[in-house]
Amino acid sequence: MLDIKKHKFNILFYTTLFIISFIVVYTSSLNPLTNRIMNVDTSVYVSVTQGISRGQMLYRDLADNKGPLNYFISVPGFIIGGLTGIWITEFIFIFITFLFMYKTALFFTDNKKSLLTVLFTSLAMLPFYYVNAGSEIYSLPFLTISLYIFTKYYINHNSHILEIIVLGICFSCSVMIRLNMFPLWTGFCFFIIIKNIAEKKYLLLIIYIFSFITGAVIALLPFLIFININGIFNDFYYNVIYGGVTRGFRLSYLNDIVNNFFTVINRSFSFIPLCIGIIWYFIKYKNINKYYFLGFIFSYFFSILFLSFATGSSHYNLILVPFFVPVIAFLADSLLTLFSKIRHKYLVMILFFCLIFSEGIVRLSYYFMFNFSTGNNLKIAGRIIDEHTEPGDKIINLGWNGYIYPYTKLDYASKYIYQNESFDHIPGARFEFISAINNNKPKVITIFTDNDTDGLNQFRPGWHAYIYTLLDTYYTLISDEYGFKIYIRKNTG
Numbered sequence: 001m002l003d004i005k006k007h008k009f010n011i012l013f014y015t016t017l018f019i020i021s022f023i024v025v026y027t028s029s030l031n032p033l034t035n036r037i038m039n040v041d042t043s044v045y046v047s048v049t050q051g052i053s054r055g056q057m058l059y060r061d062l063a064d065n066k067g068p069l070n071y072f073i074s075v076p077g078f079i080i081g082g083l084t085g086i087w088i089t090e091f092i093f094i095f096i097t098f099l100f101m102y103k104t105a106l107f108f109t110d111n112k113k114s115l116l117t118v119l120f121t122s123l124a125m126l127p128f129y130y131v132n133a134g135s136e137i138y139s140l141p142f143l144t145i146s147l148y149i150f151t152k153y154y155i156n157h158n159s160h161i162l163e164i165i166v167l168g169i170c171f172s173c174s175v176m177i178r179l180n181m182f183p184l185w186t187g188f189c190f191f192i193i194i195k196n197i198a199e200k201k202y203l204l205l206i207i208y209i210f211s212f213i214t215g216a217v218i219a220l221l222p223f224l225i226f227i228n229i230n231g232i233f234n235d236f237y238y239n240v241i242y243g244g245v246t247r248g249f250r251l252s253y254l255n256d257i258v259n260n261f262f263t264v265i266n267r268s269f270s271f272i273p274l275c276i277g278i279i280w281y282f283i284k285y286k287n288i289n290k291y292y293f294l295g296f297i298f299s300y301f302f303s304i305l306f307l308s309f310a311t312g313s314s315h316y317n318l319i320l321v322p323f324f325v326p327v328i329a330f331l332a333d334s335l336l337t338l339f340s341k342i343r344h345k346y347l348v349m350i351l352f353f354c355l356i357f358s359e360g361i362v363r364l365s366y367y368f369m370f371n372f373s374t375g376n377n378l379k380i381a382g383r384i385i386d387e388h389t390e391p392g393d394k395i396i397n398l399g400w401n402g403y404i405y406p407y408t409k410l411d412y413a414s415k416y417i418y419q420n421e422s423f424d425h426i427p428g429a430r431f432e433f434i435s436a437i438n439n440n441k442p443k444v445i446t447i448f449t450d451n452d453t454d455g456l457n458q459f460r461p462g463w464h465a466y467i468y469t470l471l472d473t474y475y476t477l478i479s480d481e482y483g484f485k486i487y488i489r490k491n492t493g
Helices: 002-026 040-053 075-105 111-129 135-156 161-175 183-198 202-230 233-248 254-265 272-282 290-307 314-338 345-356 358-369 376-387 421-425 429-440 461-474
Strands: 394-398 444-448 475-479 484-489
Touching (some): 002 075, 075 111, 075 135, 075 314, 111 345, 135 161, 135 183, 135 290, 161 183, 161 202, 183 202, 202 233, 272 290, 272 314, 314 345, 345 358, 376 475, 444 461, 461 475
Parallel strands (some): 394 444
Antiparallel strands (some): 444 484
C-alpha cells in the first residue's frame, strides 16, 4: 500500500513539476506558440549560437562578453530544432531547477509544502524571467544544485566527496556562463572553512578543498583545451575577461553602486531572503547550524553586490531566485502554524503568497492574453532579405541587437554583430568593425527602427557614421517596414 501511495505521489509530483515548468517557460520569447519578439540580449545569444552552428569560431569570428557555455548549451537544440530547440533546452533547464528547488525545500518542510514552495518560487521568478536573457536561465540549475548540496552539508554536518566535486563543477560552469555568477559559493564555502577550522577537522577540510578544485578543473579543462587548440585565448581574454570586467566596473562613484544595490534588492521583494536570513541567525530554526545562515546571508549579500556593478534589466535578478526557496519554505511553515486554527489555512497561505508575488501573476496573465505575434515582422523582414540575396552574401545590422540574424540565411559581415559600449573597452574594436565592412562589402545592411522611425536610438557615431556614408553611395533602401530599414548593395563592384 505504501508503494502504491508513493507511486501515485511521484506521478502527481512530476506532473505538477512539468506543468509549473511549462507555464514559466511559456513566457519565454522563444516560445513558438506565441511568436513574441526576442529580448535584445536573447537575440544576441541566439545569433552567436547560429554562427557557431555554421562553423564560425566563438570570440574570433563572433564577439560577445559572456562565457562560452552561454552559447554551447544552446547549440544542440538550435541544430536540431532552431529557435524551438533552444526553447526546449530552456524548458529542460527550468525543470531541473525546480526539481532541486523541491529537494532543497524538503530540508525545511514536508512534501506538500515543498511542492507549494516550488510553485510560489516560480511566481517570484516570473518578473525576472519574462525578458528571457539566456545566461541567467542557464545558470539556474548550477545554482540550485549547489544550494541543495550546501544545505544538505550544513544540516547533515557532512557531504560525500562526490557532492563536493559536483559543487566545483557547478561553480566552473556558472562562471563559464557569466563571470559574476560566483557569489553563491563565496559565503557558503567561506563558512565551511571556518566551521571545519573551529571544529579542528583539518584533514577533512583539505579533502573538501581538493575535491572542490578537482570538480572545478574537470569543468574548466575541456574549455581550456578548446581555446588552446583553436588559438583563441587572446580573443577570449579581450571579449570576456578584459571587456567584461572593465565594463562591469565602469561605475565611477560609490554612490552609483549603492543606488544600484537598492534597485536590485527592491525588485519584486528581493529584500525578503536577506531579511529572513538575518532573522534566522538570531532565532533557533529547525536546529540548523548557524554557519548555514551566515553562509546564506553573505552569499546573498555578495550576489546583490556584484549585480550592483552592472546597471541593466531586471533579468539579472534571476540568479537571486534560488535563495527564495528555503525562505518560502520557512514562511509556509510559519504561516500554517499561525493559521492553525483557521479552517482553510492552506487557502489563506496560498492567497498570501499570491499577493506577495502578484507581479508574477500579472505578467503571466498579460502574456496569456495579449503578448502574441509581436515577432511576425522579423520573419517578414528576413524573408524579404533572403529574396534579394544569394548564397555567400553577408549582412550586418547597425545597433545593439541581433534581431534579424536568426531569420536570414546570410552570414555576418563582421564579428561585431552588434555594436554597443561593451566593445569600446576592446582595443581596436571599432577600427576592426569598419575594416570588416569595407572588406566584406555586406550585401545587406539593416537598421532596426520599430518605434524609432530613423533608427537613431541605436546610432553610435564612432561606429556607424562612416557606414551611413556608405549607405548613401552604395546602397538602396528596399523596405522601411516591418521594424527595419533594409538596404541592399547596388551592383557597383
